[in-house]
Amino acid sequence: QVTLRESGPVLVNPTETLTLTCTVSGFALSDPRMGVAWIRQSPGKALEWLAHISSNDEKTYITSLNNRLTISKDTSKSHVVLTLTTLDPVDTATYYCARTLGYPQDWYFDLWGRGTLVTVSS
Amino acid sequence: SYELTQPLSVSVSPGETARITCSGETLTSKYVSWYQQKPGQAPVLLMYKDRERPSGIPERFSGSSSGTTLTLTISGVQAEDEADYYCQSADITVVFGGGTKLTVL
Numbered sequence A: 001q002v003t004l005r006e007s008g009p010v011l012v013n014p015t016e017t018l019t020l021t022c023t024v025s026g027f028a029l030s031d032p033r034m035g036v037a038w039i040r041q042s043p044g045k046a047l048e049w050l051a052h053i054s055s056n057d058e059k060t061y062i063t064s065l066n067n068r069l070t071i072s073k074d075t076s077k078s079h080v081v082l083t084l085t086t087l088d089p090v091d092t093a094t095y096y097c098a099r100t101l102g103y104p105q106d107w108y109f110d111l112w113g114r115g116t117l118v119t120v121s122s
Numbered sequence B: 001s002y003e004l005t006q007p008l009s010v011s012v013s014p015g016e017t018a019r020i021t022c023s024g025e026t027l028t029s030k031y032v033s034w035y036q037q038k039p040g041q042a043p044v045l046l047m048y049k050d051r052e053r054p055s056g057i058p059e060r061f062s063g064s065s066s067g068t069t070l071t072l073t074i075s076g077v078q079a080e081d082e083a084d085y086y087c088q089s090a091d092i093t094v095v096f097g098g099g100t101k102l103t104v105l
Helices: none
Strands: A003-007 A018-025 A034-041 A047-054 A059-061 A069-074 A079-084 A093-101 A108-112 A116-120 B009-012 B018-023 B032-037 B044-047 B061-066 B069-074 B083-091 B093-096 B100-104
Touching: A003 A093, A003 A108, A018 A034, A018 A093, A018 A116, A034 A079, A034 A108, A047 A069, A047 A079, A047 A093, A047 B083, A047 B093, A059 A069, A079 A093, A108 B032, A108 B044, A108 B083, B009 B018, B018 B032, B018 B083, B018 B100, B032 B061, B044 B061, B069 B083
Parallel strands: B009 B100
Antiparallel strands: A003 A018, A018 A079, A034 A047, A034 A093, A047 A059, A069 A079, A093 A108, A093 A116, B018 B069, B032 B044, B032 B083, B061 B069, B083 B093, B083 B100
16 A cells, blocks of 8 residues: 655744655655655645655755755655755645656656644744 | 646536636646645545546546646536645646635535
């Protein structure tokens, strides 16, 4: 069974750095057919794609977050990690990781984790 | 970057056909995927590459395209189809539409 599970802090102070981990099972992060993405959703808002990492470690980021994001993976642990620096209350959101299929011009997300709600507040 | 535009809401009665559109200038050369999201749940993939349906998705869900507009059609709408629906496209980076709330009257 293929699953993805997000983990990380529930509450983070403004200006701090958020580190989230996506633990995958049922597929390998080295599988060339697949990648993993992070997507967030602010309360009551639309989905917003943040970053993607491919099986060969290529990384792609949303341009609007001005280099605040870093995505990485540990294939041996089946972990994909997202860090977001300089947090602001507007970063309060449910953060999802999702498995990516297809090529960059037709990426789609066939399986999602349940998401983890992160609140940025002092 | 580019944008995908969806109607904020669509309302239909049970058994009717719902059509949710997704418009974008670049969609003549990009594939679109569709997701269903129910309250408190993660999105679920409904359609990929415009009209391909993943296994387990009912046949009443279908996708079509015409120029710069993609359409998700739900035939014979059921109460359980009430949800938010998002379109998504990709070209190195990924963009989601603003989402459409489907209300089953």
